[in-house]
Amino acid sequence: MKHIEKGVSLRHAPRDFLRDLNADNASTGLVAGILGLSVGVVHISAGTSAGLDSSFIMIWVISYLMINGLFGLFMPAYYRLPLPMANSIPGALMFAAVIPVIGLEAALGAGLIAGIITLIAGVTGVMGIVMRLIPMPIVMGMVGGMLLSFGLNMVKPLESAIVPASIMILAFFISARLFRKIPPLIISMAAGLAYLTVTGVDLSGIEATIRFPEFILPEFTLEAFLTYGLPLAIILVGMETPAGVGLVKGMGYKDAPANAITAVGGIGTIVSSFFNLHSTCIAAPMTGVCASPEAGTHDKRWVAAVIAGAIFVVAAPFYGYVVSLLEATPRYFITIIAGLALMRVITSSMAIAFSGKKHEIGALFAFLIAASGIQILGIGATFWALVLGVVVSAIFETKDFDFIFTRGVVQKSSG
Secondary structure (H helix, E strand, O other): OOOOOOOOOOOOHHHHHHHHOOHHHHHHHHHHHHHHHHHHHHHHHHHHHOOOOHHHHHHHHHHHHHHHHHHHHHHHHHHOOOOOEEOOHHHHHHHHHHHHHHOHHHHHHHHHHHHHHHHHHHHOOHHHHHHHHOOHHHHHHHHHHHHHHHHHHHHOHHHHOHHHHHHHHHHHHHHHHHOOOOOHHHHHHHHHHHHHHHHOOOOOOOOOOOOOOOOOOOOOOHHHHHHHHHHHHHHHHHHHHHHHHHHHHHOOOOOOOHHHHHHHHHHHHHHHOOOOOOOOEEOHHHHHHHOOHHHOOHHHOHHHHHHHHHHHHHHHHHHHHHHHHHHHOOHHHHHHHHHHHHHHHHHHHHHHHHOOOOOHHHHHHHHHHHHHOOOEOOEOHHHHHHHHHHHHHHHHOHHHHHHHHHHHHHHHHHO
């Protein structure tokens, strides 16, 4: 376990949470939590499209929130870093698609093996080495491309819902100028809710149900591992962790625990396989929200991630009610809030990717590939953004990799 980065401690976490809690990190934690809750709709859509039973789909989403919420309480509290946990969306889409083919128990067994592979990658230190070798401009180009859709979705409502979109966006910027002590996200959300109240949102269809995660025993087949387990392991190690760690580092947390994030994701994925869930990993978009300047001072942003985890845990049993509530809220409400919360992260990632004089072509390719959302061999765009970004930079910007070898020489001579 020597490669797992040491955290602060859980001993004084509750006391420190109350000490560091403020309006900024509370509001961004709320936004991150709402963003994570809305992702459950992706699971529901994927499961419905695959013809899965509605009862299973609801248990799947409830497990997603409960299990990842618990891990999402532990990670930021232990490391005092904005490290919210969720699950892999590409993994969710694969999971829903393969269940009719290989069966639920076999899919979960393949996921368990993927969790073991991910845990080994973290414990052995492989993930930390990989993250050190990938140039930061390429990582941040990938991050910028991955988050670009959030920015675009923020402004798209100006075409179809110009009045509420303008009210929410203007409320954010005006309040940021005039009310420095009130988080602009709170003002924007309040303005949006006020508009919805005045225009009469229909809440009559909201229904309350209570359910909890259910235990299940996975099964193991070679076909399921090759079809689903191996691609999931590649996604977790090669795509989800680099995206999350890149975001955290881009926000100034240079000592982001890449190995621990990978290992905990592996443990969470192993646990998840016994509760109808496909994976656990760092939540990149939510990390972008919790680690952003909107979350307040640098050393207190971890509180936002804890709040997001708490929202997951509390909302999990009542997710049927949450789905009804989200469906009653126009889609633009969540997309605008998420875009505003991630705006500073997008600008920071673009600045790091393109303001220097190294790896510009590689960073550009990483940005374009991540923004495109392409899938090759069933693996998502962020993985290929890093791989092809490094390859392109190595071919056309070979001299820019000198810093890696130079650092190695310096470390060897100093030793």
